[in-house]
Amino acid sequence: MKKSKLIRRLNWFYSIEKSQVDLYTAQSRKIDDIYLKKTMARVAVIEQQHVDNIASKIKKLGGKPTFIGDKVAPIAGKIAGKITGKTGVINILKTDIALEEKAMRDYKDFILESGLDENLFELLWSNLIDEDLHTSWFASKVAELKN
Numbered sequence: 001m002k003k004s005k006l007i008r009r010l011n012w013f014y015s016i017e018k019s020q021v022d023l024y025t026a027q028s029r030k031i032d033d034i035y036l037k038k039t040m041a042r043v044a045v046i047e048q049q050h051v052d053n054i055a056s057k058i059k060k061l062g063g064k065p066t067f068i069g070d071k072v073a074p075i076a077g078k079i080a081g082k083i084t085g086k087t088g089v090i091n092i093l094k095t096d097i098a099l100e101e102k103a104m105r106d107y108k109d110f111i112l113e114s115g116l117d118e119n120l121f122e123l124l125w126s127n128l129i130d131e132d133l134h135t136s137w138f139a140s141k142v143a144e145l146k147n
Helices: 003-030 034-060 067-084 089-112 118-146
Strands: none
Touching: 003 034, 003 067, 003 089, 003 118, 034 118, 067 089, 089 118
16 A cells, blocks of 8 residues: 555544544543543543554654644544533443444454555554444443443
8 A cells, every 4th residue: 555545544543533532531521420431531541542553653654643633633522522421321322332333444444455564454453452342332331221
């Protein structure tokens, strides 16, 4: 894969992950349940690790994180977090499941493309697994709250 396309693809993930950080942070502030509040804050920390790792890879390739990722994605995440935060915990979690599933599909597609170096391959797999774990936890919590 050409370096310019690789950087563009990484910037897509950078933007997604950056918006998730602010989404989960804003949601954690709207939730009263201490366990859910702390979990959402922890998920935001994990997403920030994704942001940092992807930004580092973009820079190593000679690129830079996009304006959209740096400026627009966090604002979108904050707004979405404040809006969903008012809809109740089950709706928050269902929204988050949908976002995580989209991220997982995109990671899987990217991983399947040829020409990824071993470090990038491992980074993408690590992020994909984290997204899958978040999705599973969110879905489990939705099922628990419905009962």
